[in-house]
Amino acid sequence: MYQLIRYICCFVLGASVALSLSISSSEQTPPKSIYYDADYPLLVDVIDTIETYYMDKVDRKSLINAAIKGVFDKLDPYSGFLSEDGYQALNNANRGEYFGFGFEVATDDGQITIVTPFKNSPAERAGIEAGDKIIKFNDTQVDETNFQSVLTEIRFHSTHNFAINLTLKKTNSHQEALLTLEPDFVYIQSIESQIIDGDIGYIHLTSFQEDATDAIVKQAKEWQNIALKGIILDVRNNPGGLLEQAISIADLFLEKGKIVSTNGRFFDANEVYYASNQSIFTNIPMAVLINKGSASASEVLAAALQENHRATLVGETSFGKGTVQSIIPMLGHSTAVKLTIANYSTPNGNYINEKGIDPDIEIAISSVTDLTNMPIIDSENVLENSYDQQVASAIAWIDGR
Structure with a gap:
């Protein structure tokens, strides 16, 4: 009878055990709700009554899950309950690997929009692009009344190794495309890098996962004896990840200045982050590539470098995700x-x-996730076999400096 109370209480007490997905948190227990005595026993009573008297047998766990789902239906689309499998999958993704379909989504006006497909994922192999909208899932039309349920079903199919059928409205042609995706292991390297045009360092930052900052530091050490003319940091189609990594990477490139501020209801959600006085690649021009698939932590990094006058942004207006999420473990559960x-x-x-964030130099490219465009890593010449107008513009800007 008290099991549901424990579930709901965890939502209220969760802030005291928040992980540092976004901000570091000290233990702090919110005050007890003035509605505690009135509301929670009522909710338990409702579930007990349904379980006892409803004409069909209903599993209590299903009722609890439905109650939890109802709570999150009232919140923003980036909040949600993570099952044991979902929690483990997120932890794996922060380490650069997970099992799934390989795309990141957000919701906009009751529609599910693809933020980005991950490289070498089922989504990318099927031709899914940033900006595509999911209009039908397994023959079910997607609208504002059911998009949360659709997202839950997509996660369920992923964790249980079931294929899905998606009907997409393509971002460029606005035509509909029917695709079948089967989940697979997706491995994400935090960066790919190369010297291009002879003396320009190119870093494609694909994910703000746990090793991202270390990977960039390692690459900087490998290039320390090369007289670089400029740096290109590519965060196109990077949907974000760990905010702490975005802050530490911005700190690598900044000698001073504010990086980002966070503002929330509880004390530890309010922070201001500043750069330290040590940085890498100092005194050389820097361009950052962004597009509509650059979201969240990518936008934190891009804005910090742009507004501190460290880098020029090249490409398209970014996605526009300006909220911070934290992962809060449920007490006594996985x-x-x-x-x-x-x-x-x-x-x-x-x-x-x-x-979103507007680029300083606007260069729009269709199908930026096409294999002929991304990533721009070619052993001979970055422009010889796979022309990329945004990279070319960044090179031209660096040459002009």
Whole structure:
């Protein structure tokens, strides 16, 4: 009878055990709700009554899951309950590997929009692109009344190794495409890098996972004896990840200045992060490539470098995800809550949620996720076999400096 109370209480007490997906948190227990005595026993009573008297037998766990789902239906699309499998999958993804379909999504006006497909994933192999919208899932039309349920079903099919059928409205042609995806292991390297055009360092930052900062530091050491003319940092189609990694990477490139501010209801959600005085690749021009698939931590990094006048942004307006999520483990369970705990603002105090970051040099490219365009790594010449206008523009800007 008290099992549901424990579930719901975890939502209220969760902030005290938040992990550092986004901000570091000290233990802090929120005050007991004034509605505690009235509301929680009522909810338990409702479930007990249904379990006892409903004409068909209903599993209690199903009722509890339905109650939890109802809670998150009232919140933003980035918050959700993580089952044991989902929690483990997220932890694996932060380490650069997971089993699934290989695309990141967000919701916009009741539609599910692809933020990015991951490289070498089932989604990329099927031709899914940033900006595509899922309009039908397994013959079910997707709209504002069911998109949360559809996202839950996609996660269920992923964790149980079931194929899915998606009907997409393509971002460029607006034509519909029917695709079948089967889940697979997706391995994500945090960076890919190369010297291009003879003396320009190119770093494609694919994910803000646990080793991202270390990977860039390692690459900088390998290039320390090369007289670089410039640096290109590519965060196109990077949907984000660990905010702490975005902050530490920004700190690598900045000698001073504000990186990002977060603002939330509880004390530890309010932080201001500043750069230290040590940096890499100093005194050489830097260009950052962004597009509509650059989201969340990518936007934190891009805005920090742009507004501190360290880098010029080249490409397209970014996705526009200006909220911070924290992973809060549920006490006594192997599950967790992914909860939006704060908004973030850029160094100049700008909120970019649903707006995105505008590039300094706007270069729009269709099908930026096409294999002929990304990633731009060619052993002979970056422009010889796979022309990329955004990379070419960044090279031209560096040459002009």
